[in-house]
Amino acid sequence: MEIRQALEEIKSRLDIVDFISEHLDLRRSGSNFKALCPFHNEKTPSFMVSPEKQIFHCFGCGTGGDIVTFVMKYEGLPFVDAVKRLSARAGISIDEPRRQGGHRSGISRSDLLETNKKATLFFRKKLFETPLAINYLKDRGITEDTSQTFSLGFAPPGRTNLLEHLLKDGVKEEVILRAGLCKDTENGRIDTFRNRIIFPITNISGEVIAFGGRAIKKDFPGPKYINSPDTPLFHKSSALFGLSHARKEIAKKGYVILMEGYLDVITSYQAGIKNAVAPLGTALTDGQVRRLKNLTRNALLVFDSDDAGIKATRRALKLLYKNGITGKVLLLAPGDDPDSFIRKHGAKGFRSLFPHSKGLVEFFLTLNEDRVDILREVLYIISDIKDAILRGELIRELSEKTDLPEAFLREELRGIRTGDEKERITLLKGEDTPERHLLGIFINYPDYRSKIKEALLPELFYSQKYKQIFEKLFSTDFKEISEIKDIFTDEEFSSITSSAISCDIDSEEIGKNIDDSVAKLYNMRKKRRIKEIESNLRIAEKSGDDKKVDTLKKELDKLIKEGLHDGVF
Ligand SMILES: [Zn+2]
Structure with missing residues (x-):
C-alpha cells in the first residue's frame, strides 16, 4: 500500500482519542478532551x-x-517512521515509500x-576551455583574480554535459536532481544551466548552495538570468549573493x-568596495x-533608477525600516548601474x-507623484518602526x-498605529476573524475547498x-493535515490546527458561513479604504x-453610497 493510502487506512482504523489516552490522562471537556500538554510545562490543561x-492542538504552546x-x-x-509505526499498530503493511524529497530520501546536506562543489569545479x-566565456568576462573588466575569488564558471551549451560528468564521477542521479x-523536461532530463556564465551562490560560510546563470548569447532560449530552484540547501527568498565575501567588510564599515x-x-x-550584496531577483525579501x-x-540601496528599480527601492525601504x-x-543616472558606473x-x-x-523622507519627497499618496506611504513606513526616537x-x-x-502628522500616525496594534492583538489571541474561520472550514470540510478558493480573492485578505x-x-x-506539515512554518501550522479545532459549525450551515465570512472581509476592506481616504482628505x-480634496470627496461619496456588502452572491 502506498503511504497516502496507508494514511487514510490509519485514520479509519485508529482513533486519536484512544491512542493519545494511552499516553496522557485525557478528560472530557464539552465535545473535546483535555490534558496537560506533553510538549510544554503547564499546570492547567x-x-x-x-x-x-481527529486532531489535537495545544493552546498553550501551539x-x-x-x-x-x-x-x-x-x-x-520522522514522518515516514511515524506512519510505519502507526501502520503496524493498525495492521496495515506499507511499501517502502518512493524515494523523493530531501531528508526523507536519505540524501544528506553534505x-x-x-555535489555543488564538484559542479563548481566542472564549470x-x-x-x-571556452574563449567566448573568457572574453565575456574580460569585456566586463573582470580580472582573473576576481573570477577566482567568486569561482565564476561556464556551463557549456550541450544538453547533459554536467549530468554525465557528475555521474561518471560517482554522484547518484537523484542527488544531482535534488x-x-x-x-526533467518533455524531452528528457537535461542540465539546468546551459550556455551560461555561472555565478556560484554561497551561504555565509562560503559553501556553494546554489548557482546563478547568465545567458551570453541572445539567441539561446531562456531568460537572461536563471537561478537554481529551491533545494534543501537553498531558499531563494533568504539567500543573498556575495554575503560570505562581504560579511567582514559589512561589520567593519557598519553598513x-x-x-x-x-x-x-x-x-x-x-x-575595493567589498560590503555589497545582491538579492536574487530584483525584490528584496523579508x-x-x-x-x-x-x-x-544600516543599508545603502543602489538599485537601478528605472521604474522597476524605484519600485524595488520603495519596497526594500519598507522592509528595512520594519x-x-x-x-x-x-540614485544613479537612468541607464547606469553600479557595474557600469564603476567601470x-x-x-x-x-x-x-x-x-x-538620500534618507527615507528625502527620497520619497523627490518622487514625482501625487503628494498625498506619497505622504501616506511614508507615514505607513514610519508607523512600522519600533524605535520611538527614530520615529x-x-x-x-x-x-x-x-x-x-508636526502635531498633525503625529495624529495621523497614531491613527495608523492603533489600527495595526488592534490587528496584531486580534491575531495574537487567535480571535475569531473571518480569515481564521474560513481556514478552519477549509481544513475540516474538504468538499467546500473549491468554494473558498474561488471566493477568497487575494485583495480580500486583511492579514x-x-x-x-x-x-x-x-x-x-x-487530504490529511500531516501531509502538508512540511510546507508550513511551525507558527503557520499552529494557526491551522488551532483554527481547525476551534471551528464548530452545523454541517447544514457551512455554505452560509462561508458567504458570511467573505462578506465580512469585503466590508472590512471597504471600511479600511474609507478610513484611508478620510486621512488623505485631511492631509x-x-x-x-x-x-485633490475634490477628487477624494467624490471617491468617498461613491464608496459610502454603495453601502456595505450584504453577503449575497
Ligand atoms: Zn503545549
Missing part, C-alpha cells in the same frame, strides 16, 4: 483533542496536528554540498550596500532582511556619490520638508499571515491641495 475532527503529527512529536520520529574548468543541477545584480557586486568588490539584521543596522534597519538611497568612473567616483545619498526624528523631518504641522497560509494551501492537494486639506 490547554492540550485539546477533538474526537470528531503544537498541533493529527495522529501522525502526535507520534512524530511525542516519539521524536551529499548536496559535495570553472569549462570556463578556461541539487537542482538537472531537471551594507544593496545592489541589483551579480555583476554589480563583483565589479564593486574588484574596485527573509533576506532578517539575515542582514544580524550583521548591521526590521529596524535604517536605509539610504543612492566608467572608478571606485573613487562611485564613493564620491555616497554623501549625496520622532522622521516625523520632525517630514514636517520640516512638507510644512505640515498577511493568513494570506500566506491560504496561498500555500491553494497550491497543494491534500490634502492641510496642504491646501483643493483639486
Whole structure:
C-alpha cells in the first residue's frame, strides 16, 4: 500500500482519542478532551483533542496536528517512521515509500554540498576551455583574480554535459536532481544551466548552495538570468549573493550596500568596495532582511533608477525600516548601474556619490507623484518602526520638508498605529476573524475547498499571515493535515490546527458561513479604504491641495453610497 493510502487506512482504523489516552490522562471537556500538554510545562490543561475532527492542538504552546503529527512529536520520529509505526499498530503493511524529497530520501546536506562543489569545479574548468566565456568576462573588466575569488564558471551549451560528468564521477542521479543541477523536461532530463556564465551562490560560510546563470548569447532560449530552484540547501527568498565575501567588510564599515545584480557586486568588490550584496531577483525579501539584521543596522540601496528599480527601492525601504534597519538611497543616472558606473568612473567616483545619498523622507519627497499618496506611504513606513526616537526624528523631518504641522502628522500616525496594534492583538489571541474561520472550514470540510478558493480573492485578505497560509494551501492537494506539515512554518501550522479545532459549525450551515465570512472581509476592506481616504482628505486639506480634496470627496461619496456588502452572491 502506498503511504497516502496507508494514511487514510490509519485514520479509519485508529482513533486519536484512544491512542493519545494511552499516553496522557485525557478528560472530557464539552465535545473535546483535555490534558496537560506533553510538549510544554503547564499546570492547567490547554492540550485539546477533538474526537470528531481527529486532531489535537495545544493552546498553550501551539503544537498541533493529527495522529501522525502526535507520534512524530511525542516519539521524536520522522514522518515516514511515524506512519510505519502507526501502520503496524493498525495492521496495515506499507511499501517502502518512493524515494523523493530531501531528508526523507536519505540524501544528506553534505551529499548536496559535495555535489555543488564538484559542479563548481566542472564549470570553472569549462570556463578556461571556452574563449567566448573568457572574453565575456574580460569585456566586463573582470580580472582573473576576481573570477577566482567568486569561482565564476561556464556551463557549456550541450544538453547533459554536467549530468554525465557528475555521474561518471560517482554522484547518484537523484542527488544531482535534488541539487537542482538537472531537471526533467518533455524531452528528457537535461542540465539546468546551459550556455551560461555561472555565478556560484554561497551561504555565509562560503559553501556553494546554489548557482546563478547568465545567458551570453541572445539567441539561446531562456531568460537572461536563471537561478537554481529551491533545494534543501537553498531558499531563494533568504539567500543573498556575495554575503560570505562581504560579511567582514559589512561589520567593519557598519553598513551594507544593496545592489541589483551579480555583476554589480563583483565589479564593486574588484574596485575595493567589498560590503555589497545582491538579492536574487530584483525584490528584496523579508527573509533576506532578517539575515542582514544580524550583521548591521544600516543599508545603502543602489538599485537601478528605472521604474522597476524605484519600485524595488520603495519596497526594500519598507522592509528595512520594519526590521529596524535604517536605509539610504543612492540614485544613479537612468541607464547606469553600479557595474557600469564603476567601470566608467572608478571606485573613487562611485564613493564620491555616497554623501549625496538620500534618507527615507528625502527620497520619497523627490518622487514625482501625487503628494498625498506619497505622504501616506511614508507615514505607513514610519508607523512600522519600533524605535520611538527614530520615529520622532522622521516625523520632525517630514514636517520640516512638507510644512505640515508636526502635531498633525503625529495624529495621523497614531491613527495608523492603533489600527495595526488592534490587528496584531486580534491575531495574537487567535480571535475569531473571518480569515481564521474560513481556514478552519477549509481544513475540516474538504468538499467546500473549491468554494473558498474561488471566493477568497487575494485583495480580500486583511492579514498577511493568513494570506500566506491560504496561498500555500491553494497550491497543494491534500487530504490529511500531516501531509502538508512540511510546507508550513511551525507558527503557520499552529494557526491551522488551532483554527481547525476551534471551528464548530452545523454541517447544514457551512455554505452560509462561508458567504458570511467573505462578506465580512469585503466590508472590512471597504471600511479600511474609507478610513484611508478620510486621512488623505485631511492631509490634502492641510496642504491646501483643493483639486485633490475634490477628487477624494467624490471617491468617498461613491464608496459610502454603495453601502456595505450584504453577503449575497
Ligand atoms: Zn503545549
